[in-house]
Amino acid sequence: MTIDVRRLGLVDYAEALALQRELVEERRAGRIGDTLLLLEHPAVITLGARSRHLTTHIVAAPDVLASAGIQVHDTGRGGDVTYHGPGQLVGYPILDLRPHRQDVHRYVRDLEEALMIAIARFGVHGARIPGLSGVWVGHEGREAKVAAIGVRISRWITSHGFALNVATDLRHFRFIVPCGIADRGVTSLEQLTGAPVALADVEDAVADAMRRVFGE
DSSP states (O other): OOOEEEEEEEOOHHHHHHHHHHHHHHHHTTSSOOEEEEEEOSSEEEEOTTTTTOGGGBOSOHHHHHHTTOEEEEOSSSSOEEEEOTTEEEEEEEOBOTTTOOOHHHHHHHHHHHHHHHHHTTTOOOEEETTEEEEEEEETTEEEEEEEEEEEEETTEEEEEEEEESSOOGGGGGGBOGGGOOSSEEOOHHHHHTSOOOHHHHHHHHHHHHHHHHTO
16 A cells, blocks of 8 residues: 655644544545644644533633643544644544555554554653553553554545644643543653654554554
8 A cells, every 4th residue: 555645734723623534534435545744733622522512621721721722523423532732743634445455443452553563762661451442661660551443434445534743832732631531641752762753754654554563
């Protein structure tokens, strides 16, 4: 499988949603091939299907969010509430899973595998936790999530995807219960490595890993 990687820089969340919808239709019609969007978002809290009508996982008052410059958006993806912001690498794969990858659970596991391969390049060992999506590490005596996953699959064309914390301001996660999980933490590559990590280098690693996993 060949994947066209587009590096878009900082993109407003609503603009990225519209772009994904457009590209899903382009992919369905066969006018483009499999595509991976890599980008950052301005500070935003997004609500997945499990939290759309349950905002108790946002623990900050609206005025607190407003003063921090954080918007709140509904989405069309699965999962719960999450945070996106500068320093976090967001990936939106627009892939046609037909005919050999028509398995939602396998797709999520493959995304996790690609992210674990990518962060290993920076000396970070990622792992899965049974029953939970995303990529996890042991950090400060407990498990912490370094990458979140929330996908949408429409007639086997994918959208939405993953968010990998590189140099994210982790203080903003205190405004939410990340992914609805209260008993585990959130971390970043910079926190784990104790050194600056260039986003462009992480983009390279993620693009290579996605081609490796989905090219099989």
